[in-house]
Amino acid sequence: MSTTTPQTMAYAFLKTCGMHPERIDLDASLDAFLDEMQKGLDGQPSSLAMIPAYVAPTDSIESGRKVIVIDAGGTNLRTALIHFNGKKLVTDQFQKTKMPGTQGEIDKDTFYNCFADLVLPMVEEADEIGFCFSYPAEILPDGDGRVISFTKEVKAHGVEGTLLGQELRAALAKKGVTKQIGVVVLNDTVTTLLTAQASYPTRKCGSYVGFILGTGSNTCYVEQNAHIGKLPALNEGAQIINCETGGFNRMPLGRADEILDKKSTRPGAALLEKMISGAYFGELVFHTLSLAMEAGILSELKIDRSLNTKAVNDFMIIPEDTGNVLGAALAEKSAKERELAYWIINGLLERAARLTAVNMAAAILKTGAGSNPMQPVSIGIDGTSYAGRYFYRERIEYYLYDMLRVKRGIYYDLITVENASLIGAAVAALGK
DSSP, rough: OOOHHHHHHHHHHHTTTHHHHGGGGGHHHHHHHHHHHHHHHSSSOSOOOOOOOOOOOOOSOOSSOEEEEEEEEEEEEEEEEEEEETTTEEEEEEEEOOOSSSSSSSSHHHHHHHHHHHHGGGGOOOOOEEEEEEEEEETTTTTTEEEEEEOTOEEEETTTOBHHHHHHHHHHTTTTTOOOOEEEEEEEHHHHHHHHHSTTTOOOSSEEEEEEEEEEEEEEEEEEEEOOOTOOOOOSSSEEEOOEEEEEEEEOOOOHHHHHHHSSSTTSSSHHHHHHHHHHHHHHHHHHHHHHHHHHHSSOOOOTTOOOOHHHHHHHHOOTOSSHHHHHHHTSSHHHHHHHHHHHHHHHHHHHHHHHHHHHHHHHHHOOOOOOOOOEEEEEEHHHHHSSSSTTTHHHHHIIIIIIIIIIOOOOEEEESHHHHHHHHHHHHTTT
């Protein structure tokens, strides 16, 4: 009679296909991450783009002055007139509509007129616009942003390559606006960092990090301009760097990673994101369980590539629930097989937590701050995968504490933020 437990079987299987969590060496991965970050800053070949945001955290947030904010991300577009009354955020004229180009293809003029129509009623009350644009864009030194591309749901002919601030001002001018309006463009990771700062304005922090883990994943942090080798003409000071950390590629891939990557629309790209983010984790579980079926330790399951992260998470929380596709498929199996599947998925979650902790720790260390416990590094965190995935936050924080507090004496605060795109965009506009 075999005494091998389902957990032992699951972790032995994960080792054979290169998916075991301990294959991620924390210290070696952290060194590799920091190396890629510096290479990206120096303009050398790197899997991390390290994009300067030309925005820095402000020492104080001006009270009373109104700014317009635009949040363009996903399928929704939000606008509002925002000011701070001391520490309190005050929102007026809030509007939410569909992102231009999601209801059918439009041209450039229609695209920018949609934004101008929403902003027009507020322009007499504000001189600055904070524009959170959560699509690929090149941020310019003057704060404007050049559109690189859109995700599939947005179809706006002629917009790629245009300058968001310049075109928005032109559209407003055609509608009779004569005043000068400043526009600062930034992405959602940067707004997450700025929102963490705004959440505790009297807290003295050594530096700041922004981290998103939801459908996708990304990180930003504050870097000294003197350390940005690819921009030697910068003045003294510091600014936020958008790392695009989903592209990190110096970690060992297992067989399921390789299968998922090969079947993806962008093979070879966004490798870290494919290992940890919500958009991919369900499919990664599917490929791993498929390998277990091929190995003969699991019998055939009625699942396919469409298995999503929510179904996996629901199974991990309540394994007996048959209300999702994974729970229903495993309900037909023996108790041992169900437990075996649980431990395989648990191993993938543990691996993802190790990688996520390395990502966060690298950004914290790269700030150069945190050695003073009275001035920790503040980390703004947003995204459903971080807080909502099965026993995930606890795993990440365990590894972070070991890597930073125990081994390196680095202190940090973790701050979960909400409405980051609106708040952070307002902070950026007020800081202009």
